[in-house]
Amino acid sequence: MELARRDTLTKETVPVEGLAASVPGRLAEIQQALYDRALAHREANMHTVNSWAEFESALDAGGFVSAHWDGTPETEERIKELTKATIRCIPLNNVLEDGVCVLTGAPSKQRVLFARAY
């Protein structure tokens, strides 16, 4: 038998014997591989920035941009007007960290995640 995998487009030849029994395991492997690939993509596109120039170029590269924000709705709105990026969320596992807002330079206690979004 020839066995083809949709996610990797790979093929292998396997004996009929034992094939059926191996399928649930193979499907679980594909499920995990898809997750791992998506996670690797996200990790590769997770940018941590500290200046406005870095902020803008990270947004243009695509992905999540972790940056300090002064906590005001005005700055959030201004950043949206300038870059079309919104604050996607304040991550639940956030570690508090002193810094300055990428736009205004005002003090900030934590980073938030920006991105252009659907």
Add this chain to the structure above:
Amino acid sequence: MAKNLTPRATDYSKWYNELVIQADLAENSGVRGCMVIKPHGYAIWEGMQAELDRRFKETGHVNAYFPLFIPKSYFSKEAAHVDGFAKECAVVTHYRLKTAPDGKGVVVDEDAKLEEELIVRPTSETIIWDTYRGWVQSYRDLPILVNQWANVVRWEMRTRLFLRTAEFLWQEGHTAHATREEAIAEAEQMLEVYAEFAENVLAIPVVRGVKTANERFAGALETYCIEALMQDGKALQAGTSHFLGQNFAKAFDVKFQDRDGEVKHVWATSWGVSTRLMGALVMTHSDDNGLVLPPKLAPIQVVIVPIYRGEEELDEVSVVAKQLVADLRAQGVRVKYVTRGHWPARPCQWGSGACAPRYAD
């Protein structure tokens, strides 16, 4: 390989639009902004529903159903809520048609004007909290842990299949609690249910977080969310869970007598995910050849194709293939055996995790 699919690198947006059509998931309809979900797309949505519904029930929730129409006056009872949704409401003003004066076609019968307009639900907090007033008197009536599977309408101007449609399918959970702490715990629990579902079933990693005040749900004190990253580097909100405080209980006068004898307002949450997840699923895993589905959601997980010369060989191959089908089904694998003449034009569009074993010897 897919011949007419625009590669992702050329135009990601075009790739997505073409893929949804080619994979037979959905199509545009005669109604602007409203989609037809085709059998293949609907089967995947049913898979999501089954996985979510099981998780809701395991966490103590039950399903119910509330009306599609909401009296206009209900919306104005919660100020922030009406502000958030007013601009995208479909409004029913009449209830009857009549033959046009010239005898051709029908027109709205002006005599059949509703005294109070009805809003097609954009979300159901108002109608549900109006109902909960009658369900809650004492602390013994709490918590209420109800979910509804339904369609909702939000009049979007720029629409895309699954990602943004005027009508979409979703579930909305609406819970009522005696204490603030219990409601917050519920909102956080449901966020975790969504996150676990996204990661283990959709195979989409998500960031768990809270929204800023600007981005919060209209009427919420806190909006928890899961955010995913698509292949083009844009983010997609994949689910939200809201702590609503006592805003809706106060707006709809939902009170209970607590253990201490005092009469108090109820605490609320709401949470939802929609057919937007279909868009997230496609955009996360599919490639330039077409649809790729995680096996847990693939309506067909394995496709078996006989490869043979002549009828005699087909008979021989079929015996082996049919045994394989039976063995796979016995293990709960969703399998399809495709014989000559039934091979689809674009086999990859099944998106199945594994496909096409071939009889080699």
